[in-house]
Amino acid sequence: MSDYFDSLETRAPAERETEQFAALKRQVDYAKRNAPAYADSLSKIDPETLGDAGAFSQLPITRKSDLISRQKANRPFGGLTALKSGDLRYVFASPGPIYEPGTQRPDYWRMARAAYAAGFRKNDLIHSAFSYHLTPAGSMVDTAAHQIGCTVIPAGVGQTDLQLQTMADLQPDGYIGTPSFLRILLEKAQEKDINVSGLKKALVSGEAFPPSTREYLAGQGVLALQCYATADLGLIAYESSADSGLIIDEGVYLEIVRPGSGDLLPDGEVGEVVVTTFNPDYPLIRFATGDLSAIEPGMSDCGRTNRRIKGWMGRADQTAKIRGMFVHPEQVAAVVGSVPEISKARLTIDWIDEKDQMFLKCEVSSQSDGLAQRIGEALRDKCKLRGEIELVTTGSLPNDGLVIEDIRVYN
Numbered sequence: 001m002s003d004y005f006d007s008l009e010t011r012a013p014a015e016r017e018t019e020q021f022a023a024l025k026r027q028v029d030y031a032k033r034n035a036p037a038y039a040d041s042l043s044k045i046d047p048e049t050l051g052d053a054g055a056f057s058q059l060p061i062t063r064k065s066d067l068i069s070r071q072k073a074n075r076p077f078g079g080l081t082a083l084k085s086g087d088l089r090y091v092f093a094s095p096g097p098i099y100e101p102g103t104q105r106p107d108y109w110r111m112a113r114a115a116y117a118a119g120f121r122k123n124d125l126i127h128s129a130f131s132y133h134l135t136p137a138g139s140m141v142d143t144a145a146h147q148i149g150c151t152v153i154p155a156g157v158g159q160t161d162l163q164l165q166t167m168a169d170l171q172p173d174g175y176i177g178t179p180s181f182l183r184i185l186l187e188k189a190q191e192k193d194i195n196v197s198g199l200k201k202a203l204v205s206g207e208a209f210p211p212s213t214r215e216y217l218a219g220q221g222v223l224a225l226q227c228y229a230t231a232d233l234g235l236i237a238y239e240s241s242a243d244s245g246l247i248i249d250e251g252v253y254l255e256i257v258r259p260g261s262g263d264l265l266p267d268g269e270v271g272e273v274v275v276t277t278f279n280p281d282y283p284l285i286r287f288a289t290g291d292l293s294a295i296e297p298g299m300s301d302c303g304r305t306n307r308r309i310k311g312w313m314g315r316a317d318q319t320a321k322i323r324g325m326f327v328h329p330e331q332v333a334a335v336v337g338s339v340p341e342i343s344k345a346r347l348t349i350d351w352i353d354e355k356d357q358m359f360l361k362c363e364v365s366s367q368s369d370g371l372a373q374r375i376g377e378a379l380r381d382k383c384k385l386r387g388e389i390e391l392v393t394t395g396s397l398p399n400d401g402l403v404i405e406d407i408r409v410y411n
């Protein structure tokens with residue numbers, strides 16, 4: 001039995017890059033021809049020009065707020081789907097509200113790859129503790145399990161006692177759900193002396209997976225690996241072993257961009273995760289997740305050759321209200337863009353002498369007379385607020401993805 005879900009996972013990186021950019025060209029062309037919203041937003045884009053990361057990064061970014069506004073104007077999916085008649089099988093709902101399609105395409109969210117990497121194999125019995133109500137999480141488990149050949153106990157959330165009784169009776173091989181609920185189940189099983197010893201593996205997602213919880217589960221005989229997925233995009237990245245980094249799914253193209261400007265960032269630098277799927281039914285192109293992460297250098301020692309991300313490192317939405325005015329990362333990016341000497345900047349907000357104070361730290365390539373004054377004028381122009389300017393050397397600012405840092409403490 002193979003250690004890998006398919007041969008895509010072990011492609012040479014150069015081969016993957018070539019094939020992915022060919023697929024991106026096809027996806028953009030298909031979206032333009034079949035999804036009304038993309039026919040409009042990509043009308044001036046020639047897919048054949050999208051041959052590298054720099055060219056592709058010039059395409060517009062789509063955000064959750066765009067989904068909400070488009071869907072309000074054009075139910076149910078805002079013209080972003082490319083569905084053929086009879087293909088739609090489900091309509092899911094997430095907070096916003098945002099409506100997501102589910103179609104007859106096998107393993108629609110591509111979660112089987114993550115489940116396989118977590119050790120699930122044909123004929124395994126999976127205890128699924130994700131919600132089956134409105135959100136697609138439960139269906140994401142089902143379609144993945146059925147692609148591999150597993151059987152599912154659709155437990156959902158709640159009814160802990162009944163879930164434990166079911167686990168004791170049926171002895172599932174593994175669990176898929178949130179890590180915190182798995183810990184609750186195991187702690188309660190131990191407390192009530194309920195035998196769930198058949199449980200040996202888990203795929204967890206939907207929340208943070210701290211080392212303490214991972215260690216507790218391992219102590220109970222459960223090897224738990226995590227994955228990163230969303231209702232809109234499906235699987236984005238997954239663990240293959242309990243080492244650092246999440247391997248990027250073969251069904252997406254992932255970029256890391258600077259919050260506010262959308263500029264591509266080099267490997268290792270923290271920024272916002274932007275994802276394009278190769279799903280022709282719902283061809284989300286350059287969809288901004290709002291999550292911060294960074295590309296992990298090197299490849300996993302498991303033999304999979306795709307790039308890795310470091311996992312969730314915070315949220316990219318850093319909007320702050322200062323002296324009654326909202327300041328957005330895009331405005332800080334506009335300041336940087338207006339002064340050529342600035343390579344990177346961070347706006348820090350503090351509460352000093354009973355009032356808001358702004359400090360803009362700027363990494364600059366060179367210092368000249370009047371530079372701080374010019375930056376201060378740009379700050380007032382773009383943000384409509386005054387702030388102190390501090391010039392620092394290149395590489396001085398932390399690599400944490402923050403463009404706006406709010407350190408205010410009110411006594």
